[in-house]
Amino acid sequence: MLDRLPHWAEPVADYILHTGVKNTLIIAGTSVFLSLVVGVLLGTLLTIKFVPIRAAIRSYIEIWRGLPIIVTIFILFFGLPTLADELHIEALRLSEIKAAILGLSLWGSAQIAEATRGAVQSIPREQHEASAALGFGWVGRHVNVILPQALRRLLPPLVSLSVNVIQNSTLAQILGVPEILETAERGTERLSIPTVDPVTLEVEGGVDNHAFEIYGAVFVLFFLISFPLTRLAAFLERRLVV
Amino acid sequence: MTVLANFDWSYIWEHRDELRHGLRLTLEISAIGIAGAFAIGLTLGAARAHRIPVISQLAGIYVELIRNTPILVQIFLLFFGLPRLSEHLKFEPFTYAWLAVMIWGGAFNTENFRAGFEAVPARYHEAALALGFSRIRAFLNITLPIGFRISLPSTINTYVSVMKNTALLTAVAIPELTNTALDLLSTDFRTWEMLFVLAATYLALVWALSGLIRLLERRLALPEST
DSSP states (O other), X not given: OGGGSXXXXXXXXXXXXXXXXXXXXXXXXXXXXXXXXXHHHHHHHTTSSOHHHHHHHHHHHHHHHHSOHHHHHHIIIIIHHHHHHHXXXXXXXXXXXXXXXXXXXXXXXXHHHHHHHHHHHHSOHHHHHHHHHTTOOHHHHIIIIIHHHHHHHHHHHHHHHHHHHHHHGGGGGGGTXXXXXXXXXXXXXXXXXOEEOTTTOOEESSSOOOHHHHHHHHHHHHXXXXXXXXXXXXXXXXXXXX | OHHHHTOOHHHXXXXXXXXXXXXXXXXXXXXXXXXXHHHHHHXXXXXXXXXXXXXXXXXXXXXXXXXXXXXXHHHHIIIIIHHHHOGGGOOOHHHHHHHHHXXXXXXXXXXXXXXXXXXXXXXXXXXXXXTTOOHHHHIIIIIHHHHHHHHHHHHHHHHHHHHHHGGGGGGGTOXXXXXXXXXXXXXXXXXXXXXXXXXXXHHHHHHHHHHHHHHHHHHHOOGGGO
């Protein structure tokens, strides 16, 4: 299919589809996974009555949901390395891609925590009481009885979150991670540099960087990824209401 | 912690003019974007809710296109793609900036207003028609005031997002707050001072707006829904 494209487009499309899509999926996949694990844990803890824990988790949610994600990513990418010198923890010197993944996960886990709290609280109190009567402790009660039911209700928000995380994974472009948008940007940059053919001495490129076609294609690509997922989220939501 | 001990308030104070200028640009772009998103959302939301032929379908396509693509890609398409398309589409960066956040907010707001208008019980509209109101009058006097109040929380959430999205304009070198702070950070390496300014300003703006939602929700809640 790629060889039907005009000659300038092939290397650009190849780079976007192989390097870009791969990195976007790595960023989005890891972030969704981390958001789910941390979010479900925090959201469940948010339902217990102990005030200091609740206050701590509340501030976590309000801060990471309140900040623009790009600012969170900057805090991780520029701020943490200064602490690395101080505390002698080299792991704080995050790579660009890790800063992006962590930033997205902080935001995503805050969203999931809020959704989990609602889902856990929507499980009838009798379920808690019955499992307590059967001898389950707090952890056993939640792991075996409450969360399996709550997770079903969490499915639609999780799918919407995945769409949001896939779209926001483009923020990694600002740090220069070669995900879809950055690979496209490099494509336009390469096309804006004129090249001289060593045999014919013909000058090629440099006139048009094809930014409209390339970013238009990226737009379509993201639409093709997101649209089925938003439909799925809407479908799940409808099915769960009934 | 030497990081905390080295925190230099006077550095922020010395650069207050640049930072204030950045904040002003952030607020200006946000204000135009929010006003535009309000107008787009209200018009297209009404068209969607009343299933006005052609406009309703076009609005639906617009909403799906914008909601299913990253805003950063939309920004790139506007800033770098449009000027390549035609000479007539060359504008100043500032124009593209508010256009980008406005188009994004408008799409989300269309959905908010559509949902709000559709939540107005059909019998109110029917009653208005029975009383001899024209369709336009019925919309302006009945559906609009009630639907507007129903959709208020979700529209304000969209405005908060519009404001937060202006931070992404740093990717195309619009000298708004984020861009200004990053510029200073990369010249003087006063990392935490600048990160603090960014975090504190955005959180203050976001929390103030969400506080406003809660206040409005309580004051404007419809009597029967409380």
